[in-house]
Amino acid sequence: MSHEIRTPVHGILGVTGLLSETKLQPEQKEYVDIIRRNGNLLLNLLNDILDFSKLESYHMKIEIIAFDLMDLLRDVFYLFETYAKRKNLEFKMVGDLPSSLIISTDPNRLKQIIVNLVSNAFKFTEKGSVLIEFEFDIKSDSKQCDIRIRVRDTGIGIPEQKLKELFQAYTQMDTSVSRKYGGTGLGLAISKGLAEMMNLKLTTQSVINRGSVFEISGRIPLAERSEVNFEPKKLNPDTNGASIQDLRILVAEDNETNQMLIKKVLEKLGYEPVIVSNGIEALHHIETKGTDVFFLDIQMPELSGIETAKILTQHTNQSIRPYIIAMTANASQEDKEDCLASGINEYISKPFRKEEIADLLNHFIARKNLKT
CATH class of the missing domain: 3.40.50.2300 (Response regulator)
Known part of the structure; x- marks a missing residue:
């Protein structure tokens, strides 16, 4: 069923991409950009619904793979770097930043969680900053590592009474927020479910009108560089x-x-x-x-x-x-x-x-x- 749902959306996005490369008038280009943005939004919504369905039916799988966590974090940072400049927001990675840290867990699902948190931070932040903070502590046996990945923003914040239900499915702060910012209210529920499947915790702290901090934490097995069989694909710009x-x-x-x-x-x-x-x-x-x-x-x-x-x-x-x-x-x-x-x-x-x-x-x- 997921194939049948995604296929027409992929077609819409593909044709839109081809159309955007043709000679368009400014007004036409604006219309094409609107189609592409809404097509991507629809695809993201479909992916959220399908992922949540898998979590609810216990069909979601976690794939343990050796990879470089720092490469993954840098990949996420580069993904949002241009968007941060467009919104005129400070955006940087801070904390313990080794050149490399090889761990074993699911890189695709971990990246999905971090991307969702960073995306939310940008969505709800109009001025100030979005930070990705990282701390790690390698245990004495050198086989495990405690990690903390925080996404900190200076956005609109979350009312205290909403924090307890924030990770429940279809939760939005209120109707005015959902109308302004959109979304299904599934992203955080999916992120928490995925984190728990990887034996990680996802928690939050927030102050209304001052910002929020979302933290992924837990103990993860270390791996050797020779075991790495996953690397984010880097496209050659030329x-x-x-x-x-x-x-x-x-x-x-x-x-x-x-x-x-x-x-x-x-x-x-x-x-x-x-x-x-x-x-x-x-x-x-x-x-x-x-x-x-x-x-x-x-x-x-x-x-x-x-x-x-x-x-x-x-x-x-x-x-x-x-x-x-x-x-x-x-x-x-x-x-x-x-x-x-x-x-x-x-x-x-x-x-x-x-x-x-x-x-x-x-x-x-x-x-x-x-x-x-």
Whole structure:
């Protein structure tokens, strides 16, 4: 069901992104920006509802992965840095800031919590500052670490009588606040539920008209740098300037809107992709025409993306096997591991951006050039 709900929203956002790159009058550009903002808002609301449903039905999974916590915190900071300048707010990270701290927990869910807290801080702060504060204490056995991550703002604050119910689902301070700032009232309930699943605490202190502090705290296992298998993807800002090579690109995607989107993106990058609607057509094309790069939708009728990749890996002449890039609406570590285990080389999450596609193709070209 989540796939069916997200797919049309991804289509709206993808087409809006393409439209924003065309020559628009100022008024038209304003309308496109409104569509994009509201489309992103709708996608966030859908994700909140789906996450809360998983928490309520005990279907939410926590994936323990070794990663660098400092990389994750810096990633969150960079995500909001431009927005802070736009709102003319002071924004910085303070406290104990080692260059690296390798821990084991769920990086995607921890990032989701921190992003939600920082997003709320900016939403409810009109002047002053938003700070990400960090403290840690490595235990004597060097196997565990106590962490405290605080998001501190100088915003509107929360009335004392509302603090006790703040982490309950669908809670807003009052109707005037919900009308002005929007949201489902699910973000903090989801964040608290996720924190508890990771054996962390999420607490808050607030003074009306002076600001709020939200704190994530708990003891987390340490890990070795060699165990790290998760790193936030960093896009190369110069990808669009790379030289275009003659690549035979095949796309297997059953949704017509998504077919059009990736076709337009690839054409804007200088490529001429072949589009097919399912895995069976894709396998036939690869065997008869040849393919260098294969963009593969994971959820397709007749033959799924995972099944198609397994056939290519196990039964196809390896000399004609293409570089496979999965396109998926599911971005969990488990889904990514399933992709890689089936022989898929890379993956992108929908809605994808032109820069992501360019980055992946340039990476493939660079590897190809090294081998020749």
